Amino acid sequence: MPINNISNAACSYCNCSPHCLIESNPFNRISQLLVKRTRHFARNETLCVLNDRFQNIYIIKQGAVKAYQVDINGHECIHAFYFSGEMFGYRAIHTGHYISTVVALTDTLVCEIPYDQFVDSLQYNLELSKHFLSLISRQLSTSSYVDIISAENRVAAFLIDMSLRIKRNNPMQELVLPMSRQDIGNYLRLTAETVSRILSRLQKNKLIIVEGKSIRILNPEKHQSLKIS
Amino acid sequence: MPINNISNAACSYCNCSPHCLIESNPFNRISQLLVKRTRHFARNETLCVLNDRFQNIYIIKQGAVKAYQVDINGHECIHAFYFSGEMFGYRAIHTGHYISTVVALTDTLVCEIPYDQFVDSLQYNLELSKHFLSLISRQLSTSSYVDIISAENRVAAFLIDMSLRIKRNNPMQELVLPMSRQDIGNYLRLTAETVSRILSRLQKNKLIIVEGKSIRILNPEKHQSLKIS
DNA sequence: CGCCGTATTGAGCGCTCTCAAGCTAGGTGG
DNA sequence: CCACCTAGCTTGAGAGCGCTCAATACGGCG
Numbered sequence: 001m002p003i004n005n006i007s008n009a010a011c012s013y014c015n016c017s018p019h020c021l022i023e024s025n026p027f028n029r030i031s032q033l034l035v036k037r038t039r040h041f042a043r044n045e046t047l048c049v050l051n052d053r054f055q056n057i058y059i060i061k062q063g064a065v066k067a068y069q070v071d072i073n074g075h076e077c078i079h080a081f082y083f084s085g086e087m088f089g090y091r092a093i094h095t096g097h098y099i100s101t102v103v104a105l106t107d108t109l110v111c112e113i114p115y116d117q118f119v120d121s122l123q124y125n126l127e128l129s130k131h132f133l134s135l136i137s138r139q140l141s142t143s144s145y146v147d148i149i150s151a152e153n154r155v156a157a158f159l160i161d162m163s164l165r166i167k168r169n170n171p172m173q174e175l176v177l178p179m180s181r182q183d184i185g186n187y188l189r190l191t192a193e194t195v196s197r198i199l200s201r202l203q204k205n206k207l208i209i210v211e212g213k214s215i216r217i218l219n220p221e222k223h224q225s226l227k228i229s
Numbered sequence: 230m231p232i233n234n235i236s237n238a239a240c241s242y243c244n245c246s247p248h249c250l251i252e253s254n255p256f257n258r259i260s261q262l263l264v265k266r267t268r269h270f271a272r273n274e275t276l277c278v279l280n281d282r283f284q285n286i287y288i289i290k291q292g293a294v295k296a297y298q299v300d301i302n303g304h305e306c307i308h309a310f311y312f313s314g315e316m317f318g319y320r321a322i323h324t325g326h327y328i329s330t331v332v333a334l335t336d337t338l339v340c341e342i343p344y345d346q347f348v349d350s351l352q353y354n355l356e357l358s359k360h361f362l363s364l365i366s367r368q369l370s371t372s373s374y375v376d377i378i379s380a381e382n383r384v385a386a387f388l389i390d391m392s393l394r395i396k397r398n399n400p401m402q403e404l405v406l407p408m409s410r411q412d413i414g415n416y417l418r419l420t421a422e423t424v425s426r427i428l429s430r431l432q433k434n435k436l437i438i439v440e441g442k443s444i445r446i447l448n449p450e451k452h453q454s455l456k457i458s
Numbered sequence: 459c460g461c462c463g464t465a466t467t468g469a470g471c472g473c474t475c476t477c478a479a480g481c482t483a484g485g486t487g488g
Numbered sequence: 489c490c491a492c493c494t495a496g497c498t499t500g501a502g503a504g505c506g507c508t509c510a511a512t513a514c515g516g517c518g
Contacts, residue, residue: 079376090369093365094364094367099370119358119359119362123355123358126348126349129348129352133348136369137319137321137322138323139369140320140323140368140369141320141321144375147306147375147418149418180463180465189376191507192464192466193466193508194505196466197467197506200466212515379473380473409497411496411497420474420476421496421497422475423473425497429499441496
């Protein structure tokens with residue numbers, strides 16, 4: 001696997017193409033014009049650091065990352081996980097500096113797109129402008145888990161979301177979470193102990209089967225009803 | 230005060246101009262091209278309704294609004310307040326339908342901008358594209374209050390934020406909150422009772438002076454330290 | 459095998475919620 | 489002018505959920 005492999009292939013040739021967030025005709029039309037770069041990061045490697053100068057938007061070709069800030073108590077506040085096909089970095093557009101540190105949860109391949117060049121290309125393509133605005137707006141329209149009051153509903157909603165976003169190529173429909181219980185807790189504003197207890201409880205109630213990082217969801221419908229507190 | 234007064238004045242003549250979020254040279258240059266409309270809403274009147282077709286982006290010239298969804302338990306989840314000079318509606322870009330109901334908290338004047346026309350105008354002005362993306366990105370980069378664990382810190386952070394966003398023309402630096410305690414609670418995911426108790430506690434600790442909806446912040450520095458849990 | 463990081467489980471505490479009772483301000487009518 | 493009403497706000501008592509602290513179990517790896 002080549003590190004920092006420079007490539008300028010059209011999006012249609014990307015291995016992430018079937019489920020890429022920005023995969024769409026308008027983007028493909030423009031994609032040939034953009035110099036993109038595929039980069040590889042090992043588990044625990046840092047993709048970008050809080051306060052570094054904003055330069056690139058990233059799309060994950062393969063793998064998973066977490067984006068977090070460390071608060072004054074040293075607590076790691078995770079505000080997002082991103083998976084295969086998803087885009088990140090755009091939250092830095094306003095400040096010009098990354099507003100979180102992003103770390104790979106597993107071996108991860110990303111597509112790196114220089115923002116300056118990308119935004120300049122918008123003037124040649126109104127459709128791309130519209131599409132990009134729509135993508136960003138999508139992030140604004142998805143409500144956060146912390147809106148959900150009870151811890152159990154929050155974990156259930158998290159599992160449903162993960163099961164929809166993590167691409168799986170196994171027949172058993174099992175979900176393999178790339179993050180630790182602590183990460184899940186930091187994301188949902190719960191402690192790792194609470195996350196663990198709730199997973200046990202959901203298993204006892206025959207809603208899921210837990211085997212370490214691998215989780216099988218037995219009754220997605222039941223979970224749906226849990227989702228909204 | 231004319232209702233639904235049609236106007237197409239340049240932004241520079243708007244009474245909101247001194248503190249408008251989208252006030253900037255690039256926008257002013259384009260603003261003459263856009264048909265805008267000034268509309269008036271009385272207290273408790275609805276500006277837009279959840280699931281209605283997305284047509285306009287709004288900028289508040291004067292007043293205040295709350296944006297909320299009602300969850301399946303009938304609980305009103307407020308996800309934002311907007312004040313004079315601020316923009317809303319852009320969260321609907323992705324879905325094409327408004328994702329919340331917006332209601333006036335006081336008598337409110339808004340500037341209504343048709344999105345289709347606005348987005349078409351982007352192709353004539355790259356600077357406007359960049360500026361608009363930056364504005365939207367700003368919304369993504371501001372973290373939510375619910376990230377703050379303790380209720381006291383959440384309320385303190387809320388008060389600091391309000392004091393920065395609500396424009397005042399009084400010398401005593403007093404903050405007049407346009408929303409009820411219940412609204413504050415719905416926004417911070419606390420009960421109205423808890424909000425009330427915490428305001429009393431902050432007053433007892435000589436951090437604020439509460440007189441109904443009017444609040445004076447005595448030690449902004451002390452609050453800052455409260456802000457991050 | 460022992461080691462270490464992660465996950466699970468338990469006991470007790472504290473914060474916020476629930477439920478309920480008073481309180482206040484503003485409005486209406488006599 | 490006061491009596492009365494109502495909605496919103498405040499305050500109190502008790503309960504429950506999630507946190508803290510601590511012990512134990514698991515799993516990968518030398």
